Amino acid sequence: MNITYPHTIENGNGEKLVFLGVAQEPDGDRVFGENFVTPGSGPPMHVHWLQDEGFTVVKGKIGYQIQGQKEQYAGEGESIVFKRGEPHRFWNAGTEILQCQAWIKPANTIVFFLSAIFAAQAKSGKNQPEAFDAAYLLTRYASEYDMLEIPVFVRKVMIPITYALGKLLNKYEHFNDAPEAVKPR
Missing domain, CATH: 2.60.120.10 (Jelly Rolls)
Known part of the structure; x- marks a missing residue:
C-alpha cells in the first residue's frame, strides 16, 4: 500500500x-x-x-x-x-x-487499518463499521488490534461467520492490496 x-x-x-x-x-x-x-x-x-x-x-x-x-x-x-x-x-x-x-x-499497519475502519464507518453512516469490512479487518489484523466492547459472542461467532460469508460473496476485492498483518515475535 x-x-x-x-x-x-x-x-x-x-x-x-x-x-x-x-x-x-x-x-x-x-x-x-x-x-x-x-x-x-x-x-x-x-x-x-x-x-x-x-x-x-x-x-x-x-x-x-x-x-x-x-x-x-x-x-x-x-x-x-x-x-x-x-x-x-x-x-x-x-x-x-x-x-x-x-x-x-511501531507504525506497522496502523495507517491502513484506521483508514479502512474509518471508511467502513463512513460507509455504514454509524459508529459501527460496515459489517463485512469490519469482519475482514478484525479477522485479518487480529494479531495487531482488537475492539473489546464488541460482545464475546459477536467476536467469536458472528464475526467469523460474517468473514466467511464475505469471502463467498466476494466482498473483499477492495482489500486486494491490504498489507499483511504483523505477527508477534
Whole structure:
C-alpha cells in the first residue's frame, strides 16, 4: 500500500486523523500526526497488541481510560501514553474540538487499518463499521488490534461467520492490496 503524506481520514462520526509522516528511529518507525475529535466522540475500548500510542493535547480536554481503571482527564500541554497490549479508550471530554498531536510506534499497519475502519464507518453512516469490512479487518489484523466492547459472542461467532460469508460473496476485492498483518515475535 502506497500512502502519500499528509494522509487525512474522517469517519463521519466526529473523528478526523491527519497522518503527517513516518519517522525512522533507531528502535523502529513511528507514525505521527494530529487528531481532531468533536465533543463526546472518540473510539471505544480497544487494544494495540504490538504498539505504543501517545497523545499531547494541543487544544481542548481529553478523557481517557485504561481498562479496569477509573476515567482520567488531560488538558492543553499534557501528554498521555498507552503501552502496547494495554486496553484503552479516549474521547473529547470538552465542549470544543479536541486537537492532539499523536504518535504510534511501531507504525506497522496502523495507517491502513484506521483508514479502512474509518471508511467502513463512513460507509455504514454509524459508529459501527460496515459489517463485512469490519469482519475482514478484525479477522485479518487480529494479531495487531482488537475492539473489546464488541460482545464475546459477536467476536467469536458472528464475526467469523460474517468473514466467511464475505469471502463467498466476494466482498473483499477492495482489500486486494491490504498489507499483511504483523505477527508477534
